[in-house]
Amino acid sequence: MQLHELQGIVERTFGHRDRARGIPANVAWLTEEVGELAQALRKGDRDQQLQEFGDVLAWTASLANLAGVSLEEALARYRQGCPRCGASPCHCP
Amino acid sequence: MQLHELQGIVERTFGHRDRARGIPANVAWLTEEVGELAQALRKGDRDQQLQEFGDVLAWTASLANLAGVSLEEALARYRQGCPRCGASPCHCP
Numbered sequence: 001m002q003l004h005e006l007q008g009i010v011e012r013t014f015g016h017r018d019r020a021r022g023i024p025a026n027v028a029w030l031t032e033e034v035g036e037l038a039q040a041l042r043k044g045d046r047d048q049q050l051q052e053f054g055d056v057l058a059w060t061a062s063l064a065n066l067a068g069v070s071l072e073e074a075l076a077r078y079r080q081g082c083p084r085c086g087a088s089p090c091h092c093p
Numbered sequence: 094m095q096l097h098e099l100q101g102i103v104e105r106t107f108g109h110r111d112r113a114r115g116i117p118a119n120v121a122w123l124t125e126e127v128g129e130l131a132q133a134l135r136k137g138d139r140d141q142q143l144q145e146f147g148d149v150l151a152w153t154a155s156l157a158n159l160a161g162v163s164l165e166e167a168l169a170r171y172r173q174g175c176p177r178c179g180a181s182p183c184h185c186p
Contacts, residue, residue, distance in 0.1 A: 001168055003094050003150075013174045013181040027131045034127050038120045041160060053157055053167035054176070057096075060149055067134060067142055074146035075094055081106045083147070088106040 003061075003071040010061040018062045026066060030059040096154075096164040103154040111155045119159060123152040 010018075018026055037052035044052070064071050081088025103111075111119055130145035137145070157164050174181025 001096055001165055001172075003096070003099075006096075006168060006171075009171055009174070009181070013171070013183050016182055023134050027134060031127060031131075034124060037156070038124075041116055041120060041156065046162070049160055049162050050167045051170070051176075053153065053160075053162055053164060054170060056153055057150075057164060057168060058171055060146065060153070063130070063134065064146055067146075069139070069142050069146055071146060071150060072094055074143045075099065075150060077144070077147060078099075078102055078106070078151055079094075081102070083144075088102070089109055090106050 003075070006057065006061045007065055007071060010058055011065050014058075014062055015065060018066055023063065023066050026059065026063050030056070030063060033059050096168070099150065099154045100158055100164060103151055104158050107151075107155055108158060111159055116156065116159050119152065119156050123149070123156060126152050 021029075033052065033055040037049075037056050040048040040052040061071065064074070077083040080086060082090035082092060084090075085092045114122075126145065126148040130142075130149050133141040133145040154164065157167070170176040173179060175183035175185060177183075178185045
């Protein structure tokens, strides 16, 4: 899946609710999902981990939509490797 | 960018360090980046928001690599809309 596809799916599916809720409440939801992912990684099974990774990505895409940010553009600085040292593998100290 | 491309870039660039660090430390880094994203959304400019969205996605991909999870597969349940009600737009109460 392309990142812009993800943003489009999330916009069509949840955009109306995300906009009504606003950015701070969406930040709270993303944080909750990150907590659930942390728990799934500590003691969950593969299905739970899959679900939580999907939820974290979906809420990140929701926030990007609300902020008017393209996730594709956000990742541009990773395309050639490490955004700091520019190398891949990263050579940062 | 496709999600599997993101996982490949992150694996080549940071995989050696991510594996040495382990999942719990990577969870801590992701959490830190989510905090930085929250701050950028509250008072940052567009460039800061772009940077933090990219970092959250990259650390999520790092964790998925460590857990052996495909982000593409993780998002399969969102392809048709809401994973709970199945509709797009979501009709959940």
